[in-house]
Amino acid sequence: MGGGGQPKEAAGEQDINFAAKAHDMIYGQNQKSSSAQDLGSAAALQAFKMFAGGDEKKSGGSTEQLAGLAMSEGMKLFMNNNSGAGQSDILKTAVQWALKFFMTQKMGSSSPGFSTLMGLVGNMGGGGNAPAQAAAGGSSGSGAKALFGKLMSVVGGNK
Template sequence: MTLIFFRSSASQDQPSFFLSLIYHLYKLIMDSFMNLAKQGLAAYESSQSNVSKTGGSKYNSPDNRPQGVSRPSFNDDEVAETAAQHGSGHSGMFSQAMSYVKSNTQEHEEPIDEEHVTNSHKEAYERGNGGSLSAGSMGSAAALQIFKQFTSGGGSGGSSSQSELISMAMAEASKLFDQSGGASSGSKQDAVNGAGMMVMKMLVQSKMSSMIGGGNSGGLGGMSSMLGLASKFM
């Protein structure tokens, strides 16, 4: 753009005055634009920072599950001895089950098929047809049976009850296997492994559920019934 100035005979300094005025106006406008740009950038960075806090690695795990959930801590020898005292089998079988449960941590957060577990429980304990179940399903049914027994008996909850819970669930699975004449597939060890894993899954997922707002949150939807039982032992 070309600016044309007309000199006034009254003042030879008038052009320089206007040039100075235009320069300062231009500088003021540019400063205002720069400030607005800086404010916009700051607002954008702030919004991105908040997103990283609420949707970052802490919460952006599969099914919106928080990462790094602590697992229940067990004394394996104590659990195995208690299970052997109340179950059908030697302590080595229950020790092996605890090793299986602890080494397969990826299974702890896999969604529980509540319908399958409750149907297996009915088949074994209401219809007396446990032998039709696979060893793994038999173990899950035994675990649910112990959860029901503990909660109906008003268990004290806490870590000591967690140890007793997994001990008795594995013991129940060993007895159910024998009483049913075996399973449709799988071994007695598989049944005991399944019971121990089901207890661990229910305890871990109950804790995750409480952290993210209840049993119907994220990938844990529809689990309120079984996780409600497990929450009594947290």
């Protein structure tokens, strides 16, 4: 197994349920966490909700747009809900989870987690995502590309 690669697998039912619990704990109950997995998966699910749920013009976008949203949400959680997890760990985890969700959506009904994931997207309220929209909602995808490149340089993915 090489490090720094992007996950190609879709999120399964267990992954989606884990992320949904973390999302509820952090976004729904405003709890803090020291787990990069909790913070990253919650950030990714919030980003995917904005990406796939039709907020503004993000629906149907690229993986770079989704990664930018996930990193923006990850930074928000790093600053507000973090109790000990490292910044690069949170951001890397958020992007990895976001890409898993993207693959799940792309595979459609052939993915076992598709209906669960899309059900979550449809059921989530809009609360708490205005700062991320402002931070990641530039007029083009170039900002997300720059963010993604910066993240990958921080975590050592593109050397």
